[in-house]
Amino acid sequence: xRKRHQWLLLAAILILAxxxxxxxxxxxxxxxxHPDERYITWVATSIEWxxxxxxxxxxxESSFNPFxxxxxxxxxxxxxxxxxxxxxxxxxxxxxxxxxxTRLVEAIGPGLHGLLPKSWLLTRDILNxxxxxxxxxxxxxxxxxxxxxxxxxxxxxxxxxxxxxxPAVGLLAAAFLAFNVMHIxxxxxxxxxxxxxxxxxxxxxFMIRAVTSDGEGMQWRAFTCSPATCNLLLASAFIGLAVxxxxxxxxxxxxxxxAILLAASRRRWLLLAAAGLVAFLVFFxxxxxxxxxxxxxxxxxxxQLGPLAVPPLESGSCYLENIFTQxxxxxxxxxxxxxxxxxxxxxxxYPIEMQLRWGMGWPLGLLALAGFAWAxxxxxxxxxxxxxxxxxxxxxxxxxxxxxxxILLAWTLPFFLVxxxxxxxxxxxxxxxTPFLMLYGAALLWQIRRPLLRYLLAxxxxxxxxxxxxxxxxxxDSDHPWNIASRWVYAxxxxxxxxxxxxxxxxxxxxxxxxxxxxxxxxxxxEQLTWLTYPDERDTQQRLEQNLDLLARADYVTILSNRVYxxxxxxxxxxxxxxxxxxxxxxxxxxxxxxxxxxxxxxxxGLHLKPDPFAWAGLQPPSLVADTMADLTGINGGRFxxxxxxxxxxxxxxxxxxxxxxxxxxxxxxxxx
Numbered sequence: 182x183r184k185r186h187q188w189l190l191l192a193a194i195l196i197l198a199x200x201x202x203x204x205x206x207x208x209x210x211x212x213x214x215h216p217d218e219r220y221i222t223w224v225a226t227s228i229e230w231x232x233x234x235x236x237x238x239x240x241x242e243s244s245f246n247p248f249x250x251x252x253x254x255x256x257x258x259x260x261x262x263x264x265x266x267x268x269x270x271x272x273x274x275x276x277x278x279x280x281x282x283t284r285l286v287e288a289i290g291p292g293l294h295g296l297l298p299k300s301w302l303l304t305r306d307i308l309n310x311x312x313x314x315x316x317x318x319x320x321x322x323x324x325x326x327x328x329x330x331x332x333x334x335x336x337x338x339x340x341x342x343x344x345x346x347x348p349a350v351g352l353l354a355a356a357f358l359a360f361n362v363m364h365i366x367x368x369x370x371x372x373x374x375x376x377x378x379x380x381x382x383x384x385x386x387f388m389i390r391a392v393t394s395d396g397e398g399m400q401w402r403a404f405t406c407s408p409a410t411c412n413l414l415l416a417s418a419f420i421g422l423a424v425x426x427x428x429x430x431x432x433x434x435x436x437x438x439x440a441i442l443l444a445a446s447r448r449r450w451l452l453l454a455a456a457g458l459v460a461f462l463v464f465f466x467x468x469x470x471x472x473x474x475x476x477x478x479x480x481x482x483x484x485q486l487g488p489l490a491v492p493p494l495e496s497g498s499c500y501l502e503n504i505f506t507q508x509x510x511x512x513x514x515x516x517x518x519x520x521x522x523x524x525x526x527x528x529x530x531y532p533i534e535m536q537l538r539w540g541m542g543w544p545l546g547l548l549a550l551a552g553f554a555w556a557x558x559x560x561x562x563x564x565x566x567x568x569x570x571x572x573x574x575x576x577x578x579x580x581x582x583x584x585x586x587x588i589l590l591a592w593t594l595p596f597f598l599v600x601x602x603x604x605x606x607x608x609x610x611x612x613x614x615t616p617f618l619m620l621y622g623a624a625l626l627w628q629i630r631r632p633l634l635r636y637l638l639a640x641x642x643x644x645x646x647x648x649x650x651x652x653x654x655x656x657x658d659s660d661h662p663w664n665i666a667s668r669w670v671y672a673x674x675x676x677x678x679x680x681x682x683x684x685x686x687x688x689x690x691x692x693x694x695x696x697x698x699x700x701x702x703x704x705x706x707x708e709q710l711t712w713l714t715y716p717d718e719r720d721t722q723q724r725l726e727q728n729l730d731l732l733a734r735a736d737y738v739t740i741l742s743n744r745v746y747x748x749x750x751x752x753x754x755x756x757x758x759x760x761x762x763x764x765x766x767x768x769x770x771x772x773x774x775x776x777x778x779x780x781x782x783x784x785x786x787g788l789h790l791k792p793d794p795f796a797w798a799g800l801q802p803p804s805l806v807a808d809t810m811a812d813l814t815g816i817n818g819g820r821f822x823x824x825x826x827x828x829x830x831x832x833x834x835x836x837x838x839x840x841x842x843x844x845x846x847x848x849x850x851x852x853x854x
Contacts, residue, residue, distance in 0.1 A: 205657025513604025
């Protein structure tokens, strides 16, 4: 394939990918319905260039520090804390990149307003022609930036596939990634995972270049850098950025060590030390307060390293405190409401199931898994051949591409074994390896010797995956269900009505403009039902009485997602009382009647792919909900990971208290042993 044709095809893939990633960046009308994104953007409003650089690196004074709310921090339209510590459990590199991109747009935007149509999303939201407050403008710019990051990831995957296999494999892998629904969805959120995936891919690309390059190096004055050394140092720099985006990237040091072993013939320890230093320096530049802020009460856990026992240590590092907190969460030792959905799920099998059902879709997912298994087998066979050659006294044949495949596998296989084995199994956790699963699937297809069959299978997988991708972005054609539900509340609920929401979920209504008038959620009273309970708490008679008292007084109950009813009924041993609530609510036993239901699902040509939020929990939905879902002609996709639907495609149900039962009457509906 000629180079010109390669780049033309790649350009077409990137254009399609851009459409999929930048369509619907206003998916919630910028009401900040993704809690992680909401917090990162909230912190971003306080990241400013300091008036006095003398305190720029002082953790308690600097406006750059994500771990501390600076004094006098303020932003229009939101409450910003001042002069106090804050929790920030995310990578700092995406935060700084998002703020930098927003400041750049603020500088150039006014000069472009008159040159572009005002109706364009680019002009209206990203260049901020409508003069939105900083909190909203940051959201628009950073979502667009995340989409750009994922486009760069597709480009990097093409370059990797072209070098490791051939241009056709690189293009096919890029096309697979362009239509990967999990990547399309995550590109709509300003969170750390897409940035992590890009920097991981760039680091591995330069490691692969180090093993496969035979061209000229670089010389600058007295400094001379061989091709292998140059590429390995570049890889180290991207490792620093990757770890600065999410600590999980620390596992990149394993393929880096292997790349140094394979690419360098001498002074390997010196090169490893230099690579580690480069990675640390880049990490420090992107996360200075990970090193400088020691104002937290951090106690490292005790470790047993063989015969060596390492006692717990007090470090004071806010960065380490967050790492240990997140580590406890993913291992399941920290009991959090939003992670209890994984109770009873199988390690490895559940993450694979979610990728097959929702992340990639069945055709692409099965191909990717088969390609992963094939890549492992190819590397095992290559290592076996080298071992047999040494045993026979021969020099083993060295194949640079096979060595490079070992480097890639040194990332994908350990990362999968560790991450898919976590107690907490959010789909996004696998994003740093899904690009390479696309590559393995494309490479496996290219092993088929019959061109007609090869192109036929590639076309079928690509077409079905593209159909799923375009059906997915169609969810953004309609307004967010929480916005529609909020307008219903403003139109139908009397001011001052008591609206009961559910703990661990958002609540309605959202403050917004309705018919040209600013409406605020404070027009209503709000309280929370605490069925899911706080960490380490269990059902008690007192908790039941408190919730039933609220149910007796409330005018409406809002169920905004399956975050609670998808978890509590599945754990009756932990929630013997709470697990009864949702079915009693759904079948009308508590005197509440469903008066509103709304959702949005992937759809194409009138057919919907419908997540089933009820079957896994063993619930029968209210008739209004069942009828609404039945009216959506299509396919029942089965159970799903809560994180796949809760942000941009939740099922919303509002119940009205029509019978006004007393707390005692409500208690009579529960089976209390």
